Amino acid sequence: MCLYRNDVMNPLGQTILKDVSRSFYLSMRVLPKTMRDPISLGYLLARASDTLADTGDLDASLRFEMLTGLRDILHGADSSDWLRRLERDVIPRQQHVGEKSLLEKMHGVLAWLESLREASDSVAADHDQPALPPSISSRQHAAILTVMDHILRGQRLDIERFELQQGFQFSLDAELDEYCFLVAGSVGEFWTEIGAISLGEFSHIETAKLKRWGANYGKGLQLINILRDLPSDLKAGRCYLPHVDATDRDALMAESLRWRTQARRYLEDGQSYAQSLVKRRIRAATALPGLIGERTLDLMDAADWYELEQGVKISRREVYRSAWDALIV
Template identity: 40%
Template sequence: MKEILKSVARSFYLTIRFLPRPLREPVSLAYLLARATDTLADTATIPAATRLTTLQAFARVIAGELEFDAVAEALRNFAAQQSDPPERTLIENLDGCIAWLARMEPADRADIRAVLQTIVQGQELDVRRFGDPAGLTPLRTAAELDEYTYLVAGCVGEFWTKLGFRHFPAFAKRPADQMTKLGIDYGEGLQLINVLRDRGADAAAGRGYLPAEELATDAEGKVFARWLGKAEEKISAGLDYCSSLTNWRIRFATVLPALIGARTIALLRAAGPAAEKIKVPRKEVRRILLAALAASISPSALRALFQRLLARL
Protein backbone atom coordinates (compact mmCIF):
# COMPACT_ATOMS: atom_id res chain seq x y z
CA MET A 1 0.00 0.00 0.00
CA LYS A 2 2.93 2.33 0.61
CA GLU A 3 3.89 2.33 -3.08
CA ILE A 4 0.29 2.91 -4.13
CA LEU A 5 0.02 5.84 -1.72
CA LYS A 6 3.28 7.25 -3.05
CA SER A 7 2.06 7.05 -6.65
CA VAL A 8 -1.37 8.64 -6.13
CA ALA A 9 -0.68 11.12 -3.31
CA ARG A 10 2.35 12.91 -4.82
CA SER A 11 2.82 16.14 -2.85
CA PHE A 12 0.79 14.81 0.09
CA TYR A 13 3.06 11.78 0.34
CA LEU A 14 6.09 14.04 0.70
CA THR A 15 4.86 15.21 4.10
CA ILE A 16 2.70 12.35 5.35
CA ARG A 17 5.89 10.40 6.04
CA PHE A 18 6.68 12.89 8.82
CA LEU A 19 3.50 12.18 10.78
CA PRO A 20 3.97 10.04 13.89
CA ARG A 21 2.79 6.50 13.21
CA PRO A 22 -0.45 6.76 15.27
CA LEU A 23 -1.59 9.49 12.83
CA ARG A 24 0.20 8.32 9.70
CA GLU A 25 -1.61 4.98 9.44
CA PRO A 26 -5.26 6.16 9.65
CA VAL A 27 -4.58 9.32 7.62
CA SER A 28 -2.91 7.29 4.85
CA LEU A 29 -5.75 4.79 4.66
CA ALA A 30 -8.44 7.47 4.74
CA TYR A 31 -6.65 9.25 1.88
CA LEU A 32 -6.55 6.08 -0.24
CA LEU A 33 -10.21 5.30 0.36
CA ALA A 34 -11.28 8.88 -0.42
CA ARG A 35 -9.15 8.89 -3.55
CA ALA A 36 -10.76 5.62 -4.62
CA THR A 37 -14.33 6.81 -4.06
CA ASP A 38 -13.49 10.00 -5.97
CA THR A 39 -12.29 7.87 -8.88
CA LEU A 40 -15.51 5.84 -8.81
CA ALA A 41 -17.54 9.05 -8.90
CA ASP A 42 -15.49 10.64 -11.70
CA THR A 43 -15.01 7.78 -14.19
CA ALA A 44 -16.91 9.48 -17.02
CA THR A 45 -16.68 6.48 -19.37
CA ILE A 46 -19.10 4.62 -17.09
CA PRO A 47 -22.77 5.73 -16.96
CA ALA A 48 -23.69 7.95 -14.04
CA ALA A 49 -26.25 5.49 -12.70
CA THR A 50 -23.62 2.75 -12.52
CA ARG A 51 -21.14 5.10 -10.88
CA LEU A 52 -23.71 6.03 -8.26
CA THR A 53 -24.74 2.49 -7.39
CA THR A 54 -21.12 1.29 -7.25
CA LEU A 55 -20.09 4.25 -5.12
CA GLN A 56 -22.96 3.59 -2.71
CA ALA A 57 -22.16 -0.12 -2.54
CA PHE A 58 -18.48 0.46 -1.89
CA ALA A 59 -19.39 2.98 0.82
CA ARG A 60 -21.34 0.17 2.49
CA VAL A 61 -18.24 -2.04 2.27
CA ILE A 62 -16.22 0.69 4.01
CA ALA A 63 -18.94 0.98 6.66
CA GLY A 64 -18.77 -2.77 7.33
CA GLU A 65 -22.31 -3.34 6.07
CA LEU A 66 -21.42 -5.30 2.92
CA GLU A 67 -18.78 -7.88 2.01
CA PHE A 68 -16.11 -6.84 -0.48
CA ASP A 69 -17.04 -9.71 -2.82
CA ALA A 70 -20.33 -7.95 -3.51
CA VAL A 71 -18.53 -5.13 -5.35
CA ALA A 72 -15.43 -6.94 -6.63
CA GLU A 73 -16.68 -7.43 -10.21
CA ALA A 74 -17.92 -3.84 -10.50
CA LEU A 75 -14.56 -2.56 -9.25
CA ARG A 76 -12.73 -4.64 -11.85
CA ASN A 77 -14.83 -2.92 -14.51
CA PHE A 78 -13.92 0.48 -13.10
CA ALA A 79 -10.23 -0.43 -12.93
CA ALA A 80 -10.27 -1.38 -16.61
CA GLN A 81 -11.54 2.11 -17.48
CA GLN A 82 -8.69 3.99 -15.79
CA SER A 83 -6.17 5.58 -18.15
CA ASP A 84 -3.92 6.62 -15.26
CA PRO A 85 -1.87 3.60 -14.08
CA PRO A 86 -1.69 4.61 -10.38
CA GLU A 87 -5.47 5.11 -10.27
CA ARG A 88 -5.99 1.73 -11.92
CA THR A 89 -3.63 0.07 -9.43
CA LEU A 90 -5.47 1.66 -6.53
CA ILE A 91 -8.87 0.37 -7.68
CA GLU A 92 -7.37 -3.07 -8.31
CA ASN A 93 -6.10 -3.20 -4.73
CA LEU A 94 -9.09 -1.93 -2.78
CA ASP A 95 -9.48 -5.34 -1.16
CA GLY A 96 -6.16 -4.63 0.54
CA CYS A 97 -7.44 -1.26 1.75
CA ILE A 98 -10.51 -2.91 3.27
CA ALA A 99 -8.32 -5.53 4.94
CA TRP A 100 -6.14 -2.71 6.31
CA LEU A 101 -9.27 -1.00 7.64
CA ALA A 102 -10.24 -4.19 9.48
CA ARG A 103 -6.83 -4.21 11.21
CA MET A 104 -7.14 -0.63 12.46
CA GLU A 105 -7.75 0.15 16.10
CA PRO A 106 -11.52 0.36 16.66
CA ALA A 107 -11.54 4.12 17.36
CA ASP A 108 -9.44 4.89 14.27
CA ARG A 109 -11.60 2.58 12.15
CA ALA A 110 -14.74 4.37 13.37
CA ASP A 111 -13.26 7.78 12.51
CA ILE A 112 -12.24 6.63 9.03
CA ARG A 113 -15.70 5.25 8.40
CA ALA A 114 -17.33 8.48 9.62
CA VAL A 115 -15.24 10.79 7.45
CA LEU A 116 -15.66 8.57 4.38
CA GLN A 117 -19.42 8.53 4.90
CA THR A 118 -19.42 12.33 4.77
CA ILE A 119 -17.06 12.54 1.78
CA VAL A 120 -19.14 10.04 -0.19
CA GLN A 121 -22.25 12.16 0.44
CA GLY A 122 -20.53 15.00 -1.40
CA GLN A 123 -19.37 12.71 -4.19
CA GLU A 124 -22.89 11.32 -4.61
CA LEU A 125 -24.22 14.85 -4.95
CA ASP A 126 -21.67 15.48 -7.69
CA VAL A 127 -22.76 12.42 -9.65
CA ARG A 128 -26.43 13.35 -9.33
CA ARG A 129 -25.87 16.98 -10.28
CA PHE A 130 -23.31 16.51 -13.04
CA GLY A 131 -23.94 12.98 -14.27
CA ASP A 132 -24.83 14.15 -17.77
CA PRO A 133 -21.70 15.70 -19.35
CA ALA A 134 -23.69 16.97 -22.35
CA GLY A 135 -24.55 20.30 -20.75
CA LEU A 136 -23.10 22.60 -18.08
CA THR A 137 -25.03 22.37 -14.81
CA PRO A 138 -23.88 24.96 -12.25
CA LEU A 139 -24.60 25.00 -8.54
CA ARG A 140 -27.40 27.43 -7.81
CA THR A 141 -26.47 29.09 -4.53
CA ALA A 142 -23.57 29.94 -2.26
CA ALA A 143 -25.12 27.59 0.32
CA GLU A 144 -24.76 24.70 -2.12
CA LEU A 145 -21.10 25.51 -2.69
CA ASP A 146 -20.52 25.80 1.07
CA GLU A 147 -22.21 22.43 1.57
CA TYR A 148 -20.09 20.83 -1.14
CA THR A 149 -16.77 22.13 0.20
CA TYR A 150 -17.64 20.89 3.70
CA LEU A 151 -18.73 17.44 2.57
CA VAL A 152 -15.69 16.67 0.42
CA ALA A 153 -12.98 18.54 2.34
CA GLY A 154 -14.06 20.45 5.44
CA CYS A 155 -14.94 17.22 7.21
CA VAL A 156 -11.31 16.13 6.81
CA GLY A 157 -10.31 18.93 9.20
CA GLU A 158 -12.66 17.43 11.79
CA PHE A 159 -11.21 13.97 11.19
CA TRP A 160 -7.60 15.18 11.48
CA THR A 161 -8.35 17.08 14.68
CA LYS A 162 -10.22 14.21 16.33
CA LEU A 163 -7.38 11.81 15.56
CA GLY A 164 -4.80 14.28 16.81
CA PHE A 165 -6.37 14.95 20.20
CA ARG A 166 -7.10 11.28 20.80
CA HIS A 167 -3.57 10.11 20.10
CA PHE A 168 -1.78 13.21 21.46
CA PRO A 169 -3.58 14.97 24.34
CA ALA A 170 -1.27 17.99 23.94
CA PHE A 171 -2.00 18.07 20.20
CA ALA A 172 -2.53 21.85 20.05
CA LYS A 173 -2.31 25.04 22.08
CA ARG A 174 -5.95 25.82 21.31
CA PRO A 175 -8.89 23.75 22.64
CA ALA A 176 -10.40 21.04 20.48
CA ASP A 177 -13.52 23.00 19.53
CA GLN A 178 -11.48 25.91 18.18
CA MET A 179 -9.13 23.58 16.31
CA THR A 180 -12.09 21.74 14.80
CA LYS A 181 -13.55 25.01 13.45
CA LEU A 182 -10.17 26.06 12.04
CA GLY A 183 -9.68 22.59 10.55
CA ILE A 184 -13.04 22.72 8.79
CA ASP A 185 -12.21 26.15 7.36
CA TYR A 186 -8.82 24.85 6.24
CA GLY A 187 -10.32 21.94 4.31
CA GLU A 188 -13.01 24.13 2.76
CA GLY A 189 -10.40 26.67 1.68
CA LEU A 190 -8.34 24.00 -0.06
CA GLN A 191 -11.42 22.78 -1.93
CA LEU A 192 -12.35 26.32 -2.96
CA ILE A 193 -8.90 26.66 -4.49
CA ASN A 194 -9.52 23.46 -6.44
CA VAL A 195 -12.87 24.82 -7.64
CA LEU A 196 -11.32 28.09 -8.84
CA ARG A 197 -8.23 26.45 -10.32
CA ASP A 198 -10.11 23.72 -12.20
CA ARG A 199 -12.96 25.81 -13.60
CA GLY A 200 -12.02 25.22 -17.25
CA ALA A 201 -11.72 21.45 -16.93
CA ASP A 202 -14.89 21.28 -14.85
CA ALA A 203 -16.83 23.29 -17.46
CA ALA A 204 -15.62 20.94 -20.20
CA ALA A 205 -16.97 18.04 -18.11
CA GLY A 206 -20.34 19.76 -17.61
CA ARG A 207 -19.66 20.98 -14.08
CA GLY A 208 -19.97 24.47 -12.65
CA TYR A 209 -19.35 25.21 -8.99
CA LEU A 210 -19.56 29.01 -8.84
CA PRO A 211 -23.17 29.83 -7.86
CA ALA A 212 -25.48 30.54 -10.78
CA GLU A 213 -27.41 33.10 -8.69
CA GLU A 214 -24.25 35.18 -8.28
CA LEU A 215 -23.20 34.82 -11.92
CA ALA A 216 -26.66 36.04 -12.96
CA THR A 217 -26.26 39.35 -11.12
CA ASP A 218 -22.49 40.03 -11.10
CA ALA A 219 -19.70 39.85 -13.65
CA GLU A 220 -17.79 36.58 -13.70
CA GLY A 221 -14.60 38.34 -12.61
CA LYS A 222 -16.31 39.80 -9.56
CA VAL A 223 -17.73 36.42 -8.52
CA PHE A 224 -14.35 34.79 -9.07
CA ALA A 225 -12.60 37.46 -6.96
CA ARG A 226 -15.17 37.13 -4.16
CA TRP A 227 -14.66 33.38 -3.84
CA LEU A 228 -10.92 33.73 -4.17
CA GLY A 229 -11.06 36.09 -1.19
CA LYS A 230 -13.06 33.51 0.76
CA ALA A 231 -10.49 30.86 -0.13
CA GLU A 232 -7.71 33.10 1.20
CA GLU A 233 -9.60 33.67 4.46
CA LYS A 234 -10.08 29.96 4.98
CA ILE A 235 -6.51 29.06 4.05
CA SER A 236 -5.35 31.69 6.54
CA ALA A 237 -7.45 29.86 9.14
CA GLY A 238 -5.51 26.76 8.12
CA LEU A 239 -2.27 28.58 8.84
CA ASP A 240 -3.66 29.43 12.30
CA TYR A 241 -4.47 25.75 12.73
CA CYS A 242 -0.95 24.66 11.85
CA SER A 243 0.67 27.35 13.98
CA SER A 244 -1.27 26.06 16.99
CA LEU A 245 0.08 22.51 16.72
CA THR A 246 2.63 21.64 19.38
CA ASN A 247 4.61 18.92 17.57
CA TRP A 248 6.85 20.27 14.78
CA ARG A 249 6.55 17.06 12.73
CA ILE A 250 2.76 17.23 12.77
CA ARG A 251 2.97 20.96 12.06
CA PHE A 252 5.16 20.34 9.01
CA ALA A 253 2.98 17.53 7.67
CA THR A 254 -0.14 19.67 8.11
CA VAL A 255 1.07 22.99 6.72
CA LEU A 256 2.26 22.11 3.22
CA PRO A 257 -1.24 22.27 1.62
CA ALA A 258 -1.69 25.76 3.11
CA LEU A 259 1.62 26.93 1.67
CA ILE A 260 0.95 25.49 -1.77
CA GLY A 261 -2.55 26.93 -1.49
CA ALA A 262 -1.15 30.39 -0.74
CA ARG A 263 1.07 30.21 -3.81
CA THR A 264 -1.86 29.00 -5.94
CA ILE A 265 -4.01 31.89 -4.73
CA ALA A 266 -1.29 34.33 -5.78
CA LEU A 267 -1.14 32.73 -9.24
CA LEU A 268 -4.94 32.73 -9.58
CA ARG A 269 -5.16 36.37 -8.56
CA ALA A 270 -2.54 37.34 -11.13
CA ALA A 271 -4.06 35.24 -13.92
CA GLY A 272 -7.73 36.13 -13.38
CA PRO A 273 -10.85 34.11 -14.12
CA ALA A 274 -10.12 33.51 -17.80
CA ALA A 275 -6.85 31.69 -17.21
CA GLU A 276 -6.34 28.04 -18.02
CA LYS A 277 -5.73 25.61 -15.16
CA ILE A 278 -3.22 27.02 -12.69
CA LYS A 279 -0.77 24.64 -11.05
CA VAL A 280 2.30 25.20 -8.91
CA PRO A 281 5.20 23.48 -10.74
CA ARG A 282 6.60 20.39 -9.07
CA LYS A 283 10.05 21.96 -8.69
CA GLU A 284 8.51 24.90 -6.86
CA VAL A 285 6.52 22.52 -4.65
CA ARG A 286 9.78 20.90 -3.61
CA ARG A 287 11.30 24.31 -2.82
CA ILE A 288 8.24 25.14 -0.73
CA LEU A 289 8.57 21.81 1.05
CA LEU A 290 12.20 22.50 1.97
CA ALA A 291 11.35 26.01 3.15
CA ALA A 292 8.47 24.61 5.22
CA LEU A 293 10.73 22.02 6.79
CA ALA A 294 13.04 24.77 8.02
CA ALA A 295 10.19 27.06 9.09
CA SER A 296 8.14 24.42 10.94
CA ILE A 297 10.30 24.77 14.03
CA SER A 298 8.79 28.23 14.55
CA PRO A 299 5.13 29.25 14.03
CA SER A 300 6.27 32.82 13.36
CA ALA A 301 8.62 31.62 10.62
CA LEU A 302 5.75 29.66 9.08
CA ARG A 303 3.57 32.77 9.05
CA ALA A 304 6.29 34.76 7.33
CA LEU A 305 6.72 32.05 4.68
CA PHE A 306 2.94 31.90 4.14
CA GLN A 307 2.74 35.66 3.60
CA ARG A 308 5.64 35.62 1.13
CA LEU A 309 3.98 32.91 -0.94
CA LEU A 310 0.63 34.68 -0.84
CA ALA A 311 2.16 37.93 -2.10
CA ARG A 312 4.62 36.56 -4.68
CA LEU A 313 3.80 37.07 -8.37
Protein backbone atom coordinates in the same frame (compact mmCIF):
# COMPACT_ATOMS: atom_id res chain seq x y z
CA MET B 1 -7.24 -11.88 13.90
CA CYS B 2 -5.72 -8.43 13.41
CA LEU B 3 -3.93 -8.37 10.04
CA TYR B 4 -1.73 -5.34 10.66
CA ARG B 5 0.07 -3.72 13.55
CA ASN B 6 -1.09 -0.19 14.23
CA ASP B 7 2.20 1.19 15.60
CA VAL B 8 4.11 1.21 12.29
CA MET B 9 3.24 2.23 8.75
CA ASN B 10 1.28 -0.53 7.11
CA PRO B 11 3.33 -2.15 4.31
CA LEU B 12 0.34 -2.24 1.95
CA GLY B 13 -0.25 1.45 2.47
CA GLN B 14 3.43 2.19 1.97
CA THR B 15 3.44 0.38 -1.38
CA ILE B 16 0.20 1.90 -2.72
CA LEU B 17 0.96 5.42 -1.52
CA LYS B 18 4.19 5.42 -3.50
CA ASP B 19 2.22 4.47 -6.63
CA VAL B 20 -0.71 6.83 -6.10
CA SER B 21 0.90 9.96 -4.69
CA ARG B 22 4.61 10.29 -4.12
CA SER B 23 4.18 13.70 -2.46
CA PHE B 24 1.56 12.42 -0.02
CA TYR B 25 3.74 9.39 0.74
CA LEU B 26 6.63 11.70 1.62
CA SER B 27 4.31 13.76 3.84
CA MET B 28 3.22 10.62 5.67
CA ARG B 29 6.83 9.73 6.40
CA VAL B 30 7.24 12.81 8.58
CA LEU B 31 4.17 12.07 10.69
CA PRO B 32 4.52 10.28 14.03
CA LYS B 33 4.04 6.53 13.67
CA THR B 34 0.74 6.50 15.53
CA MET B 35 -0.83 8.83 12.95
CA ARG B 36 0.58 7.29 9.78
CA ASP B 37 -1.66 4.26 9.38
CA PRO B 38 -5.09 5.82 9.98
CA ILE B 39 -4.27 8.93 7.92
CA SER B 40 -2.82 6.81 5.09
CA LEU B 41 -5.80 4.44 5.16
CA GLY B 42 -8.27 7.31 5.12
CA TYR B 43 -6.41 8.88 2.18
CA LEU B 44 -6.43 5.66 0.17
CA LEU B 45 -10.15 5.11 0.71
CA ALA B 46 -10.88 8.72 -0.29
CA ARG B 47 -8.58 8.45 -3.33
CA ALA B 48 -10.32 5.24 -4.37
CA SER B 49 -13.75 6.85 -4.11
CA ASP B 50 -12.47 9.90 -6.01
CA THR B 51 -11.20 7.62 -8.76
CA LEU B 52 -14.60 5.95 -8.96
CA ALA B 53 -16.36 9.30 -9.09
CA ASP B 54 -14.06 10.72 -11.77
CA THR B 55 -13.81 7.81 -14.23
CA GLY B 56 -15.50 9.86 -16.93
CA ASP B 57 -16.00 7.12 -19.53
CA LEU B 58 -18.10 5.12 -17.08
CA ASP B 59 -21.84 5.73 -17.05
CA ALA B 60 -22.82 8.15 -14.28
CA SER B 61 -25.39 5.76 -12.85
CA LEU B 62 -22.74 3.03 -12.53
CA ARG B 63 -20.36 5.37 -10.75
CA PHE B 64 -23.17 6.43 -8.42
CA GLU B 65 -23.96 2.76 -7.66
CA MET B 66 -20.29 1.92 -7.03
CA LEU B 67 -19.96 4.81 -4.58
CA THR B 68 -23.14 3.72 -2.82
CA GLY B 69 -21.81 0.17 -2.66
CA LEU B 70 -18.53 1.35 -1.15
CA ARG B 71 -20.43 3.27 1.51
CA ASP B 72 -22.40 0.14 2.39
CA ILE B 73 -19.24 -2.00 2.54
CA LEU B 74 -17.59 0.42 4.93
CA HIS B 75 -20.56 -0.10 7.25
CA GLY B 76 -20.37 -3.89 7.12
CA ALA B 77 -21.99 -5.06 3.86
CA ASP B 78 -20.39 -7.95 1.98
CA SER B 79 -17.83 -6.76 -0.57
CA SER B 80 -17.70 -9.80 -2.92
CA ASP B 81 -20.10 -8.61 -5.63
CA TRP B 82 -18.77 -5.06 -5.47
CA LEU B 83 -15.16 -6.20 -5.89
CA ARG B 84 -16.11 -8.39 -8.87
CA ARG B 85 -17.90 -5.47 -10.51
CA LEU B 86 -14.91 -3.24 -9.78
CA GLU B 87 -12.60 -5.73 -11.49
CA ARG B 88 -14.91 -6.23 -14.47
CA ASP B 89 -16.26 -2.75 -15.18
CA VAL B 90 -14.02 -0.15 -13.56
CA ILE B 91 -10.38 -1.25 -13.36
CA PRO B 92 -9.97 -1.83 -17.13
CA ARG B 93 -10.97 1.83 -17.74
CA GLN B 94 -8.19 3.29 -15.59
CA GLN B 95 -5.43 5.24 -17.31
CA HIS B 96 -3.47 6.37 -14.23
CA VAL B 97 -1.10 3.57 -13.21
CA GLY B 98 -1.22 4.40 -9.52
CA GLU B 99 -5.00 4.66 -9.35
CA LYS B 100 -5.38 1.40 -11.24
CA SER B 101 -3.01 -0.26 -8.77
CA LEU B 102 -5.03 1.13 -5.88
CA LEU B 103 -8.30 -0.27 -7.23
CA GLU B 104 -6.63 -3.62 -7.91
CA LYS B 105 -5.63 -3.75 -4.24
CA MET B 106 -8.98 -2.66 -2.79
CA HIS B 107 -9.51 -6.05 -1.15
CA GLY B 108 -6.37 -5.40 0.90
CA VAL B 109 -7.35 -1.82 1.68
CA LEU B 110 -10.74 -2.97 2.96
CA ALA B 111 -9.03 -5.71 5.00
CA TRP B 112 -6.80 -3.03 6.50
CA LEU B 113 -9.87 -1.09 7.61
CA GLU B 114 -11.40 -4.26 9.00
CA SER B 115 -8.23 -4.87 11.00
CA LEU B 116 -8.86 -1.66 12.95
CA ARG B 117 -12.34 -2.87 13.88
CA GLU B 118 -11.01 -6.32 14.78
CA ALA B 119 -8.31 -4.78 16.94
CA SER B 120 -10.94 -2.80 18.85
CA ASP B 121 -13.12 -5.91 19.19
CA SER B 122 -10.21 -7.93 20.57
CA VAL B 123 -9.53 -5.25 23.19
CA ALA B 124 -13.18 -5.31 24.22
CA ALA B 125 -13.17 -9.13 24.38
CA ASP B 126 -10.27 -9.07 26.85
CA HIS B 127 -12.37 -7.25 29.45
CA ASP B 128 -15.49 -8.13 31.34
CA GLN B 129 -16.54 -4.51 31.82
CA PRO B 130 -18.49 -3.20 28.81
CA ALA B 131 -18.28 0.38 30.05
CA LEU B 132 -14.54 0.69 29.35
CA PRO B 133 -13.61 3.69 27.16
CA PRO B 134 -13.23 2.95 23.44
CA SER B 135 -9.79 1.78 22.32
CA ILE B 136 -7.56 3.89 20.09
CA SER B 137 -8.23 1.49 17.19
CA SER B 138 -12.00 1.73 17.54
CA ARG B 139 -11.88 5.53 17.64
CA GLN B 140 -9.62 5.65 14.59
CA HIS B 141 -11.99 3.27 12.79
CA ALA B 142 -14.97 5.47 13.69
CA ALA B 143 -13.16 8.61 12.49
CA ILE B 144 -12.40 6.98 9.13
CA LEU B 145 -16.05 5.96 8.70
CA THR B 146 -17.22 9.48 9.56
CA VAL B 147 -14.97 11.23 7.04
CA MET B 148 -15.75 8.68 4.34
CA ASP B 149 -19.50 9.12 4.93
CA HIS B 150 -19.06 12.85 4.28
CA ILE B 151 -16.83 12.42 1.24
CA LEU B 152 -19.03 9.76 -0.37
CA ARG B 153 -22.13 11.87 0.21
CA GLY B 154 -20.47 14.83 -1.49
CA GLN B 155 -19.30 12.72 -4.44
CA ARG B 156 -22.71 11.10 -4.88
CA LEU B 157 -24.44 14.49 -4.72
CA ASP B 158 -22.01 15.80 -7.34
CA ILE B 159 -22.92 13.03 -9.78
CA GLU B 160 -26.61 13.26 -8.97
CA ARG B 161 -26.76 17.02 -9.44
CA PHE B 162 -24.46 17.61 -12.40
CA GLU B 163 -24.84 14.37 -14.38
CA LEU B 164 -28.12 12.71 -13.49
CA GLN B 165 -29.98 16.03 -13.57
CA GLN B 166 -30.10 18.64 -16.31
CA GLY B 167 -29.02 22.26 -15.86
CA PHE B 168 -28.22 22.12 -12.14
CA GLN B 169 -26.45 25.08 -10.55
CA PHE B 170 -26.02 26.11 -6.94
CA SER B 171 -28.33 28.97 -6.06
CA LEU B 172 -26.95 29.78 -2.59
CA ASP B 173 -23.45 30.39 -1.26
CA ALA B 174 -24.27 28.01 1.59
CA GLU B 175 -24.77 25.16 -0.89
CA LEU B 176 -21.26 25.52 -2.29
CA ASP B 177 -19.88 25.89 1.21
CA GLU B 178 -21.62 22.66 2.26
CA TYR B 179 -20.23 20.81 -0.75
CA CYS B 180 -16.71 22.01 0.08
CA PHE B 181 -17.16 20.78 3.64
CA LEU B 182 -18.36 17.35 2.56
CA VAL B 183 -15.48 16.59 0.19
CA ALA B 184 -12.66 18.51 1.92
CA GLY B 185 -13.62 20.33 5.11
CA SER B 186 -14.48 17.00 6.69
CA VAL B 187 -10.87 15.95 6.07
CA GLY B 188 -9.71 18.81 8.30
CA GLU B 189 -11.94 17.49 11.05
CA PHE B 190 -10.61 13.96 10.41
CA TRP B 191 -6.99 15.12 10.67
CA THR B 192 -7.87 16.76 13.99
CA GLU B 193 -9.67 13.71 15.32
CA ILE B 194 -6.84 11.32 14.39
CA GLY B 195 -4.24 13.65 15.86
CA ALA B 196 -6.10 13.95 19.16
CA ILE B 197 -6.78 10.19 19.33
CA SER B 198 -3.29 9.10 18.37
CA LEU B 199 -1.10 11.64 20.14
CA GLY B 200 -3.11 12.97 23.05
CA GLU B 201 -1.25 16.30 23.11
CA PHE B 202 -1.87 17.39 19.55
CA SER B 203 -2.55 21.13 19.79
CA HIS B 204 -2.52 24.01 22.24
CA ILE B 205 -6.11 24.82 21.14
CA GLU B 206 -9.25 23.05 22.34
CA THR B 207 -10.49 20.36 19.97
CA ALA B 208 -13.81 22.03 19.06
CA LYS B 209 -12.10 25.21 17.85
CA LEU B 210 -9.39 23.21 16.11
CA LYS B 211 -12.01 21.18 14.22
CA ARG B 212 -13.66 24.41 13.04
CA TRP B 213 -10.32 25.75 11.83
CA GLY B 214 -9.53 22.40 10.19
CA ALA B 215 -12.89 22.32 8.40
CA ASN B 216 -12.36 25.85 7.09
CA TYR B 217 -8.84 24.94 5.97
CA GLY B 218 -10.17 22.03 3.93
CA LYS B 219 -12.93 24.17 2.45
CA GLY B 220 -10.39 26.79 1.39
CA LEU B 221 -8.27 24.20 -0.39
CA GLN B 222 -11.33 22.80 -2.16
CA LEU B 223 -12.39 26.28 -3.27
CA ILE B 224 -8.96 26.71 -4.86
CA ASN B 225 -9.47 23.47 -6.81
CA ILE B 226 -12.91 24.61 -7.97
CA LEU B 227 -11.73 28.09 -9.00
CA ARG B 228 -8.63 26.76 -10.75
CA ASP B 229 -10.76 24.28 -12.73
CA LEU B 230 -13.53 26.76 -13.51
CA PRO B 231 -12.95 26.96 -17.32
CA SER B 232 -12.61 23.18 -17.78
CA ASP B 233 -15.65 22.51 -15.59
CA LEU B 234 -17.71 24.93 -17.67
CA LYS B 235 -16.71 23.09 -20.84
CA ALA B 236 -17.95 19.89 -19.16
CA GLY B 237 -21.28 21.56 -18.32
CA ARG B 238 -20.60 22.22 -14.64
CA CYS B 239 -20.66 25.55 -12.84
CA TYR B 240 -19.99 25.40 -9.12
CA LEU B 241 -20.29 29.16 -8.57
CA PRO B 242 -23.76 30.04 -7.24
CA HIS B 243 -26.21 32.41 -8.91
CA VAL B 244 -23.96 33.52 -11.77
CA ASP B 245 -24.53 33.53 -15.53
CA ALA B 246 -22.20 30.78 -16.74
CA THR B 247 -22.00 32.41 -20.19
CA ASP B 248 -20.84 35.81 -18.87
CA ARG B 249 -17.05 35.78 -18.45
CA ASP B 250 -16.95 39.14 -16.69
CA ALA B 251 -19.47 37.93 -14.13
CA LEU B 252 -17.57 34.66 -13.73
CA MET B 253 -14.28 36.49 -13.14
CA ALA B 254 -15.94 38.78 -10.58
CA GLU B 255 -17.43 35.81 -8.72
CA SER B 256 -14.12 33.97 -8.91
CA LEU B 257 -12.44 36.93 -7.21
CA ARG B 258 -15.10 36.96 -4.48
CA TRP B 259 -14.59 33.26 -3.78
CA ARG B 260 -10.80 33.60 -3.90
CA THR B 261 -11.15 36.15 -1.13
CA GLN B 262 -13.19 33.65 0.86
CA ALA B 263 -10.60 30.95 0.19
CA ARG B 264 -7.87 33.20 1.61
CA ARG B 265 -9.92 33.70 4.78
CA TYR B 266 -10.24 29.96 5.16
CA LEU B 267 -6.51 29.46 4.58
CA GLU B 268 -5.82 31.95 7.37
CA ASP B 269 -7.67 29.58 9.70
CA GLY B 270 -5.51 26.81 8.27
CA GLN B 271 -2.32 28.61 9.20
CA SER B 272 -3.68 29.29 12.70
CA TYR B 273 -4.43 25.59 12.89
CA ALA B 274 -0.88 24.63 11.87
CA GLN B 275 0.74 27.09 14.24
CA SER B 276 -1.23 25.66 17.18
CA LEU B 277 0.14 22.14 16.76
CA VAL B 278 2.59 20.81 19.33
CA LYS B 279 4.96 18.78 17.15
CA ARG B 280 7.08 20.55 14.57
CA ARG B 281 6.87 17.81 11.93
CA ILE B 282 3.06 17.86 12.06
CA ARG B 283 3.06 21.66 11.85
CA ALA B 284 5.12 21.46 8.66
CA ALA B 285 3.00 18.71 7.07
CA THR B 286 -0.18 20.62 7.94
CA ALA B 287 0.99 24.05 6.79
CA LEU B 288 2.39 22.98 3.41
CA PRO B 289 -0.92 22.61 1.44
CA GLY B 290 -2.00 26.06 2.60
CA LEU B 291 1.27 27.69 1.54
CA ILE B 292 0.97 26.07 -1.90
CA GLY B 293 -2.67 27.17 -1.99
CA GLU B 294 -1.79 30.79 -1.25
CA ARG B 295 0.74 30.87 -4.09
CA THR B 296 -1.82 29.30 -6.41
CA LEU B 297 -4.31 32.04 -5.48
CA ASP B 298 -1.65 34.65 -6.27
CA LEU B 299 -1.29 33.19 -9.76
CA MET B 300 -5.06 33.16 -10.27
CA ASP B 301 -5.33 36.77 -9.10
CA ALA B 302 -2.88 37.76 -11.85
CA ALA B 303 -4.41 35.54 -14.58
CA ASP B 304 -6.91 36.50 -17.25
CA TRP B 305 -9.51 34.08 -18.61
CA TYR B 306 -7.22 32.77 -21.34
CA GLU B 307 -4.49 31.98 -18.80
CA LEU B 308 -7.03 30.23 -16.56
CA GLU B 309 -8.07 28.12 -19.56
CA GLN B 310 -4.43 27.10 -20.08
CA GLY B 311 -4.20 25.97 -16.48
CA VAL B 312 -2.70 27.63 -13.41
CA LYS B 313 -0.08 25.68 -11.50
CA ILE B 314 2.83 26.81 -9.37
CA SER B 315 6.31 25.77 -10.41
CA ARG B 316 8.35 23.00 -8.81
CA ARG B 317 10.63 25.71 -7.45
CA GLU B 318 7.69 27.33 -5.69
CA VAL B 319 6.67 23.97 -4.24
CA TYR B 320 10.17 23.57 -2.78
CA ARG B 321 10.04 27.11 -1.47
CA SER B 322 6.71 26.36 0.19
CA ALA B 323 8.18 23.23 1.75
CA TRP B 324 11.01 25.22 3.29
CA ASP B 325 8.57 27.88 4.52
CA ALA B 326 6.46 25.15 6.13
CA LEU B 327 9.42 24.11 8.27
CA ILE B 328 9.45 27.50 10.03
CA VAL B 329 5.71 27.79 10.70
